[in-house]
Amino acid sequence: MSALLERDPRRLFAAVLNLLEAKGLLSEADLAERIALTDAATPGQGARMVARAWVDPTYRALMLADGTRAAEALGIPMRGAPPLGVLENGPGLHHLVVCTLCSCYPRAVLGYPPFWFKSAAYRARAVRDPRGLIAEWGTVLPAGTEIVVVDSTADYRWMVLPLRPAGSEGLDEAALTGLVREGDMIGVTVPAFGR
């Protein structure tokens, strides 16, 4: 194995790709498609889902029942992605997503995880002291808010549907999309209007 890793990576990549093509497992076109899908997956996709759920109760119900179908309904490609679950925050209820075992993350709708999501410190602290942890993002929840931590341990990927911020009543869907940040859909922050 170590001898293999010492080879020129471009030649190694070409050799593996040739083998996969020869076996009919993967083509250049499949690879290009997968790269395009990966590049298109950003927190902006999840933000579109959140904003739609804030303005459309039917969509919100779909999103909570089946995150994968809700993503697809907005044209977000979910083929080959693990099933997506959505956790709804409410008045007095907050969710925080972590993967204590590794770095499971809803990449199809949020893109690459931020570096700290994979850190041992985040993973260890999130399950035990989420309140102290999110305070480091400046997130202070109203007194009495219950925090439920979601440890993403198996086949699902989880995102948070945050509460629509006070003062945003006059905003349209596009403007609402712009309020939603990556951390709001993990639960380390909450969306705010006029910050």
Add this chain to the structure above:
Amino acid sequence: MTPLAPGARVRVRDDWPETRGPVHIRTPHYVRGREGVVVRHLGDFPNPEDLAFAREAAILPLYHVRFAPRRIWPSGVSADGLLVELFGPWLEAQR
């Protein structure tokens, strides 16, 4: 194995297969031997403990189980609930 219904009280098996050889386990250490409540059946998925070793994998029920963090750790806890995805064979029904 009878499927577990939402609300069912369960105990995670206090089992440590990693002490017996190479394994791939998706059940976190901190819930082993702990009691929780089934929130819902998430679906059925091939057992990752076999998939990781390219063995034939049985399709297992996957549950969302809720635990009380203050019953897991003695101090320094600010979480009110903890939701974990766990496969059926790890769960023992409690009365």
